[in-house]
Amino acid sequence: MKTRVASLIFFALSTVAFADRVDELEQALRSDPSYKVRAQAAIVLGNLKDPRGVPLLLRALHDSEASVRIVAAASLGRLGDPAALAALRASMSDTELPVRTAAGKAIAAIEAERDPSRSAAGPSAGARRFVLEVSPTMGSKSDPRLAKYAHDQIIAQLRLLKNVTLTPEPGAPRYFVDTTIAKVVTGPAGKGNRVTVECDIGVIIAAYPAHSMQVMAQVGGCLDEPNDPKGIADAKNFCLSDAAKQVAEKVQTYLKGVQ
Numbered sequence: 001m002k003t004r005v006a007s008l009i010f011f012a013l014s015t016v017a018f019a020d021r022v023d024e025l026e027q028a029l030r031s032d033p034s035y036k037v038r039a040q041a042a043i044v045l046g047n048l049k050d051p052r053g054v055p056l057l058l059r060a061l062h063d064s065e066a067s068v069r070i071v072a073a074a075s076l077g078r079l080g081d082p083a084a085l086a087a088l089r090a091s092m093s094d095t096e097l098p099v100r101t102a103a104g105k106a107i108a109a110i111e112a113e114r115d116p117s118r119s120a121a122g123p124s125a126g127a128r129r130f131v132l133e134v135s136p137t138m139g140s141k142s143d144p145r146l147a148k149y150a151h152d153q154i155i156a157q158l159r160l161l162k163n164v165t166l167t168p169e170p171g172a173p174r175y176f177v178d179t180t181i182a183k184v185v186t187g188p189a190g191k192g193n194r195v196t197v198e199c200d201i202g203v204i205i206a207a208y209p210a211h212s213m214q215v216m217a218q219v220g221g222c223l224d225e226p227n228d229p230k231g232i233a234d235a236k237n238f239c240l241s242d243a244a245k246q247v248a249e250k251v252q253t254y255l256k257g258v259q
Contacts, residue, residue: 035065046075066096077106131174139181153244174208199239219246
């Protein structure tokens with residue numbers, strides 16, 4: 001078995017030599033009894049950038065081992081085929097948080113490739129620019145790190161928006177974005193040794209300079225996770241990350257209306 005894994009690793013580093021062995025990779029990914037071999041096959045398929053790997057990786061999103069599902073999602077993100085989006089979105093409901101995280105990153109990578117203006121590459125030509133002043137995220141006095149984490153995630157998501165800058169520009173309309181963690185709570189899930197993790201973030205969009213409120217909303221989510229300290233901590237971060245995306249969506253929806 002070690003020889004098999006080593007062989008796959010070797011070919012991962014030499015994709016040209018392995019370019020005509022997709023069939024062998026398919027067999028390994030589909031039926032090898034070692035999850036390590038299946039995971040390595042998924043990695044190699046992503047590195048090859050061969051479109052024949054897409055349906056194989058889509059199937060691997062349902063592998064019994066989370067580690068295989070994680071690398072399958074990551075490889076689909078590298079391949080960048082929009083045909084994988086539906087399956088990746090379905091993987092956002094995977095029972096394992098790392099799988100959902102990998103699926104989310106893959107979705108973002110594919111969507112950014114389809115629409116480069118969603119990345120940090122720059123604004124859409126001829127479109128109106130908006131300046132956002134983002135206040136530090138408030139709340140979560142019991143764990144200040146959560147507020148900082150949520151703020152960092154919100155900033156990262158806002159930077160991806162079209163025609164938005166966080167740096168003042170002369171003549172560009174300016175808006176304030178204020179966010180507050182309304183809650184991050186853990187409770188019994190009612191089945192087995194699992195818990196629910198809920199989070200909500202309040203968001204206010206206000207006009208500059210009068211701070212007149214334009215939008216007030218609340219976003220968030222709920223996750224069902226294993227009842228262990230690491231699982232709960234990861235779930236809180238994932239919930240806040242998803243809420244940060246929702247904050248950015250609220251901002252984008254509002255700005256579209258004032259274009």
